[in-house]
Amino acid sequence: MPKVGMEPIRRAALVEAAIATIGETGSLDVTVSQIAKRAGMSSALAHHYFGGKDQIFLAAMRQILRDYSAEVHKELAKTTRHDQRAEAIIRANFADSCFDPSAVSAWMTFYGQAQTNADALRLLTLYQRRLRSNLIHALRGRVAEPEIGAELLAALIDGLYIRVALTAPDEDAEAKAFAMLAQLTGDTQ
Amino acid sequence: MPKVGMEPIRRAALVEAAIATIGETGSLDVTVSQIAKRAGMSSALAHHYFGGKDQIFLAAMRQILRDYSAEVHKELAKTTRHDQRAEAIIRANFADSCFDPSAVSAWMTFYGQAQTNADALRLLTLYQRRLRSNLIHALRGRVAEPEIGAELLAALIDGLYIRVALTAPDEDAEAKAFAMLAQLTGDTQ
Amino acid sequence: MPKVGMEPIRRAALVEAAIATIGETGSLDVTVSQIAKRAGMSSALAHHYFGGKDQIFLAAMRQILRDYSAEVHKELAKTTRHDQRAEAIIRANFADSCFDPSAVSAWMTFYGQAQTNADALRLLTLYQRRLRSNLIHALRGRVAEPEIGAELLAALIDGLYIRVALTAPDEDAEAKAFAMLAQLTGDTQ
Amino acid sequence: MPKVGMEPIRRAALVEAAIATIGETGSLDVTVSQIAKRAGMSSALAHHYFGGKDQIFLAAMRQILRDYSAEVHKELAKTTRHDQRAEAIIRANFADSCFDPSAVSAWMTFYGQAQTNADALRLLTLYQRRLRSNLIHALRGRVAEPEIGAELLAALIDGLYIRVALTAPDEDAEAKAFAMLAQLTGDTQ
DNA sequence: AATGAATGAGGATTCATTCAT
């Protein structure tokens, strides 16, 4: 057991533990000690590596976004047909991994944080910009005004996500987003 | 200065102060003392009337929902034409009062709370059910499947609200919701 | 046991406890808890009344200076002869109370604090200004240049105090200061 | 790059870094890590060489005293006339190097430390004894009672130093000490 | 010789909550 080069390992463990703890608790009201204990180290070490609670949270958020991006890319890679890209994005947004309690909690608290924490807001904005530009690209050629269509679809995705994640876990959000897409593209269902 | 019958006045003052304080802080990280001071009384009294912090928050949320409902009813009352009801609901959801920092903060923290706090979740579900049923009613006769249309429109409203409230304060969310409605009803703009 | 009007009592108790604790420890490395416990209350209450550790220390320093001032006035009040005032001031500066371990500790840490803490520096300057002006007044008519004489005598008093307080507890500093005064006034001893 | 014989170099670097850090901070509230980093090594190594924080401080104090002694000897070496020695000592005590922020800080914290730390007290006593014996020697033949004169002058030097270092950086302490010396020796200026 | 890793202990501060008046 080498005692060198632990930093990335510890950081990753802490980020994972942070997400898990937030997920279990359902809020940001988790202590550094809880996270550190779950990650198998002292809270002092957590501070040593991250500098403070906020930065642990921020790292966790970045991880969530990375995971989400990976999901999107995975789905996009599955198809080569351009007219299937929007569907792929929708599928990614409603993948099971997105409804993992940890992810839901992190995401919701994320929205809360964005009001106070500039870094959180920046990350959130980044996510939204990416989703929007992905959708614009995917809708080009399929709808008359891709910008507007993307905006609507993006908002719908966020809105459906919240509904399903919070209040209606059993609904098929994906199907609804597909319906909306059909509506936008004028396809007959 | 009568010393009796103060309860409702005190409670209202506390609820108002709670909303204002949450709005200013941008999070639920506000102390009972802050709220009580703003309401012009001791924190002990706040506890006396509400029993605890959580219940103050809950009362504040109820108030927010009441305000929101009032806005909806006000808009609905402005028109007698049934085919204007959906528009009225949209207008209510994007009224200036909904973008008041206090309201945004309360609403976002609400989403966060809903994961842990059963009462918060119940209130949130209530809101969503009401919005949905209002929309179903409003869309009846205008779209083929009012249930699905309502679902889409509701999700879109929530999604647009989050976007605009958090990351794009200058965008015209109302116009987009109208566009979506036109899309659903098949109206040419 | 009335439960109202405790603030001044608590504050006084804390200040006294702070001085005593600093005296016992011999440094500013004392915890708020220690002070609070000695004063018979929780550390939370200490914070409640003073706002923070620094302010407790500051209050303690003010108390030390008040005590010192009282000593000076007491000695000055003992004589009506103007040509005895300098002697009175010297006596006050070397009164037993000034060599109380608590006072010595507080005074020394005071010097240390003055470099970092603006308030501490202000208090220290105040003390020095007062001593100087007292001495100028007392030397007027007895020496050719009261300002310079006062400066010298004041420095000598501080210097002797430090020596005696720290390294030579058994020396008679007062006698030396009298010798210096005689030197300045040209009196034959 | 030889790996042997580093000890004295490391120790010297740490001592210098300690003095500089104390000077910058204005207090003893500096961490071993800060000192070690400034000295270009890990805090673990600092511990390895010195055994603990206290010993680093002590070494720093010894260095300060060494520097001070060097200043005294330098000034004494400049003159061969015995009746100029007292002046030389005074000049050394108010040399610019003595008012270097680092030195002032170290010196003041020194006074504070002396109450708790036996080693610090020993060093301080050593300094005072040396100053006193230097002055006695220098005053022999110039004043009737060199012992008393030395005592007075030593106290005056310390007192003036504190005043000037802490509260009146622009005053000419040296001139005042000269005035006092003239007073003692009965010289007309 | 040198260091990154790791922690235990502690400390200031905050706050919801209770209680005597």
Added chain:
DNA sequence: GATGAATGAATCCTCATTCAT
């Protein structure tokens, strides 16, 4: 009805110190 008094519990963070490599 109302409040000042009071606190226990908790939390973030710091730091000297130790140890394996």
